[in-house]
Amino acid sequence: MDPRSRPWRSVLYIPGSKERALEKARGLPVDAIIFDLEDAVAVEEKANARALLARTLAETDYGGRARIVRINGFDTDWGRDDVAAFAGLPIDAILIPKVNSAADLDAVAAAIADVPLWAMMETPLGILNAAEIAAHPRLQGMVLGTNDLAKDLGTRFRADRLPLIASLQICLLAARAHGIVCVDGVYNAYLDEDGLRVECDQGRDMGFDGKTLIHPKQVEVTNAAFAPSEEEIDLARRQIAAFEAAEAEGLGVAVVDGKIVENLHIVTARQTLAKAEAIAALQAG
Ligand SMILES: CC(C)(COP(=O)(O)OP(=O)(O)OC[C@H]1O[C@@H](n2cnc3c(N)ncnc32)[C@H](O)[C@@H]1OP(=O)(O)O)[C@@H](O)C(=O)NCCC(=O)NCCSC(=O)C[C@H](O)C(=O)O
Numbered sequence: 001m002d003p004r005s006r007p008w009r010s011v012l013y014i015p016g017s018k019e020r021a022l023e024k025a026r027g028l029p030v031d032a033i034i035f036d037l038e039d040a041v042a043v044e045e046k047a048n049a050r051a052l053l054a055r056t057l058a059e060t061d062y063g064g065r066a067r068i069v070r071i072n073g074f075d076t077d078w079g080r081d082d083v084a085a086f087a088g089l090p091i092d093a094i095l096i097p098k099v100n101s102a103a104d105l106d107a108v109a110a111a112i113a114d115v116p117l118w119a120m121m122e123t124p125l126g127i128l129n130a131a132e133i134a135a136h137p138r139l140q141g142m143v144l145g146t147n148d149l150a151k152d153l154g155t156r157f158r159a160d161r162l163p164l165i166a167s168l169q170i171c172l173l174a175a176r177a178h179g180i181v182c183v184d185g186v187y188n189a190y191l192d193e194d195g196l197r198v199e200c201d202q203g204r205d206m207g208f209d210g211k212t213l214i215h216p217k218q219v220e221v222t223n224a225a226f227a228p229s230e231e232e233i234d235l236a237r238r239q240i241a242a243f244e245a246a247e248a249e250g251l252g253v254a255v256v257d258g259k260i261v262e263n264l265h266i267v268t269a270r271q272t273l274a275k276a277e278a279i280a281a282l283q284a285g
């Protein structure tokens with residue numbers, strides 16, 4: 001199945017150790033959940049969190065939300081046990097942190113069959129190797145880890161994310177070249193709705209499928225930013241109608257709102273309508 005055929009607007013991290021948050025997520029309108037065993041879980045809680053999460057995933061219906069488990073690094077004390085604990089459980093992907101190369105994916109792929117892999121893109125070496133990582137046959141998605149990346153690059157926070165733009169675009173290029181999902185990093189100031197909206201709009205403009213989140217308060221703004229707007233849906237419908245009318249007259253170009261519409265714009269228009277339908281189906285289900 002094409003991993004991009006479903007919505008990935010809002011992808012919420014939940015610490016695997018937080019029972020209340022694991023329960024609460026069942027009622028949140030998110031497209032996907034990342035159940036985190038890595039940075040959100042303290043060292044002394046790692047084993048308990050893994051057991052709690054495995055039990056929860058075995059017993060809990062998360063509806064249409066995609067379920068992704070972020071394991072600890074495969075070369076850490078916990079990584080191999082994390083992977084083993086989720087074999088056979090109902091999950092949609094395993095997310096590997098701090099992926100530096102395709103070889104990091106090979107190691108996890110050899111340890112668990114059938115489950116799609118996702119990669120955290122958050123190290124300078126990983127960004128430089130984005131093309132070979134995205135080309136891995138088991139990889140279905142990339143998630144930007146902008147906190148780790150900012151740390152390793154030594155950047156300072158800027159609202160326009162100028163120091164990170166090149167890395168974001170390299171990942172998008174790699175993901176798009178290989179037809180996989182690409183989700184933007186988190187916005188740390190989780191009570192700052194205006195700042196989140198600006199960053200969501202930037203990510204949407206760049207071409208990300210959605211954004212990773214750390215708190216339920218961020219869901220509504222993010223879902224709105226990454227869904228096709230009413231205006232976009234209306235334009236897509238009018239472009240398709242105008243182009244089909246032009247084609248019926250033997251023409252290859254139509255004009256809508258003073259702008260040319262060619263078959264490549266129709267591909268985008270159809271994708272917009274398909275995304276709106278997929279979102280509606282997820283919300284209805
Ligand atoms: C940021 C938080 C620590 C804030 O926690 P808290 O103060 O407890 O929040 P609230 O009291 O406002 O919570 C209100 C209710 O919402 C639930 N809740 C909170 N967070 C979540 C969540 N993430 N998912 C589901 N539900 C959540 C609370 O349980 C409250 O419920 P109720 O009792 O019914 O009122 C906290 O939000 C948090 O821990 N967030 C996740 C942090 C995290 O996962 N960090 C790691 C991922 S980020 C990262 O590593 C990115 C990457 O690797 C990089 O490098 O950039």
Ligand SMILES: [Mg+2]
Pocket residue numbers: 039097120122145147148
């Ligand atoms: Mg990180």
